[in-house]
Amino acid sequence: MVKSEEDKLSQIEVGGEQSSDTFDSDNEKKAAITTDIESTISLSSSADSKNPFIDPVVAEYYRGVYEKAKYECRGVFDPDFNWDPKEEKALVRKLDFRVALTACVMFAALQIDRGNLSQAVTDNMLKDLGLTTNQYNNGNTIFYVSFLLAELPSQIISKALGPDVFIPIQICTWSIVAMSQGALKGAASFYVTRALIGAIEGGFIADLVLWLSYFYTSKELPIRLSWFWTTLSLVSISISLAAFGILRLRGHLGLEGWRWLFILEGAITLTIGISSFYLMVPSAVQTKSRLHPKGWFTDREAKIVVNRVLRDDPSKGDMHNRQPLTPRMIWKSLTDYDLIPLYIIGLLAYAPTSTLGAYQTLNLRQLGFSTFDTNLLTIPADALHIILLLFITWLSERVNNRILICYFLPLYSVPLVAILAFWDGTLKNVWGTWAVTSLVLGGPYIHAIVVAWVSTNSNSIRSRSVASAVYNMSVQLGSIYAKNIFREDDKPLYRRGNRQLFALAVIMFPVFFLTKFYYKWRNSQRDKKWNAFTQEEREDYIRNTKDEGNKRLDFRFIH
Incomplete structure (x- = not known):
């Protein structure tokens, strides 16, 4: 030209x-x-x-990788392909509508069915079923243990069937179980439904993040994941408002209000599950089907989607989207020690909000608020959560320093949790207690940033699938112990529990510092080895190395 x-x-x-x-x-x-x-x-x-394939040696190596893996998009891989930034910008907007919005709708289904328990207990659900606070804790623990144990099996199934097939099946199945909660009789049925919902929902988030990674670059993923978790807060607000009306059905057809809550909201998520069979596609080059006769993209648009993602992360083509994980792949991913710092963050970072969130409605009832006022008073925390989540993920796109952004969490939460732990006026000043609790729950949520961080530092589809599951397992482990910090003998102020939350909030300062130090140290090790190579040695390494994923000397960890 x-x-x-x-x-x-x-x-x-x-x-x-x-x-x-x-x-x-x-x-x-x-x-x-x-x-x-x-x-x-x-x-x-x-x-x-921005194109690593401009080096013909790198292009030749990855072309071989994509062919060997039977990567579904290998036919449009083109190292020399160029496009206009305006085209890409318009295409990303289309992706946001087709992919990110779909993910948000499906995540809404998850949050409705796992989050409406806190609204149900405001309608005397525990008293109706004859449950104690500790039995309520047991039910939450069973849910998270089941959720945790299902993470890895779910990823294995999803990788073999494809997220576009398995995710709709998950949503439909857990919706049916969620509706069945309308027939709970006591502790045993409560425990069983908690276990089933946890097991079916386990792995859903990692499955959906994997699907999103097919379409977005590593820089774009955090902000899209922030929309993902913004949906959580919007759904929480919506179900709080819905609960305000649905719980008033108590006595209609002889059913308590909380039973109507489970039945009606389960029916909504079942509708989303059925719709998701239509809303999801396998990949950018597989959008035409009986449900989508025209497809999502033109041939040129599909080519742009694939090549922009591969240039950002060439490892995204090292498996095809219906390729199951072998035991060897799983073992290598599980023993990837370089991701342990991020798993530790998942284990510790969210304990204060997890504990206070589970008990927010119960605490407000114990402080004297009515059922209906309690559900409305949860809304300000969700609104603040949305604002701060969008802000820090927006900032993360502009500041290429994830640890710096993550420090917002302890800087914000430590003083607030200290008030709950050491303030003597908690019981006397119920509005002050509500305000502080709401501020903690609405605080900076770094989960979207860390999920994308795990995905990028995995540097392979095999490792990314398993690492996402393991990270979510660490988060669920955190939720398990967090849900058991408040105990029956510590009511109603939970002084002991709040001091434990304070300690967990403070410990994040050294955790973030050590994570930054570790990844800088690992990168400096590789720089020394790589810089000592001649050009010929580098080319030989690229062609013949047996190193995989984030163990490659030409890969650098982000931090």
Whole structure:
């Protein structure tokens, strides 16, 4: 393209004598062509700067990887392909509508059926079923243990069937169990339904994050995941408002209000589950089907989606989307010690909000608020959660320093949890207690950032699938102990429990510092080895190394 435009310039320059009008016209053409050339060169340069495949050795290596893996998008892989940034921007908007919005709708189904228990207990559910606080704790523990144990098996099934098949099945199945909670009779049935919902929902988040990673770059993923968890708060607000009306059905057809809550909201999520068979596709090049006869993208758009993702992370093509994980793959991923710092963050970071969130409605009832006021008073915390979540993930796109952003969490939460732990006016000043609790629950939520961080530092589909599950397992382990920090003998102020939460909030300062130090140290080790190689040795390493994923010397951890 550039050569042909240069030929046109030459023809204008040697065209001989011209009239003034012709000369001005030709000057305009020359200026336009020059601008076009500069734009093309600039576009090519910009694309090359972000394109690891500009090195033919790297391109040859990964082409072989994609062919060997039977990667479903390998047919449109093109190291020399260029596109206009305006095209990409418009395409990302289309992805946000087709992919991110779909993920948010499906996540809403998850949050409705696992989150409406806190609304149900405000309608005297525990008294109706003859349950104590500790039995309520046991039910929450059973849910999270089941959720945790199902994480890895769910990833194995999802990787074999494809997230676009398995996720709709999950949603439909747990919705049916959620509706059955309308027939609870006592502790045994409460425990069974908690176990089933946890087991079916386990792995859902990791499955959905894997599907999102097929379409978005590592820089784009955190903000999309923030929309994902913004949905959590929006759903919490919605089900609080819905509960305000649904719980008033107590006595209708002889059923308590909390039974109506489970039945009606389960029916809503079942509708979402059925719809998700239509809303999801296997990949960018597999969008045409009986349900989507025209597909989502033009051929050029599909090519842009695939190549932009591969240039951001070439490892995203090292498995195809219906390739099961082998025992060897799983073992190598489970023993990936380089991701342990992120698992520790998952284990510790969310304990204060997990504990206070589980007990928010019960505490408000114990402080004297009515059933209906209690459900409405949960809304401000969710609204603040949305604002701060969107802010820190927006900031993470502009500040390439994840630890710096993560420090917002303890800086914000430590003083607030200290008030709950050491303030003597908790029982006397119920509105002050509500305000502090709401501020803690609405605090900076770094989960979206860390999930994307785990995905990027995995550097392979195999490791990414398992690592996402293991990270979520660490979060669930945190939820298990967090849900048991408040005990019956510590009511109603939970002084002992709040001091434990304070200690957990403080410990995040050294955890974040050590995580930063570890990844900087690992990168410096690799820099020394890589910089000592000659160019020929580097090319030989790329072609012949047996190192995989984040163990490659040419990979650097983000931090």
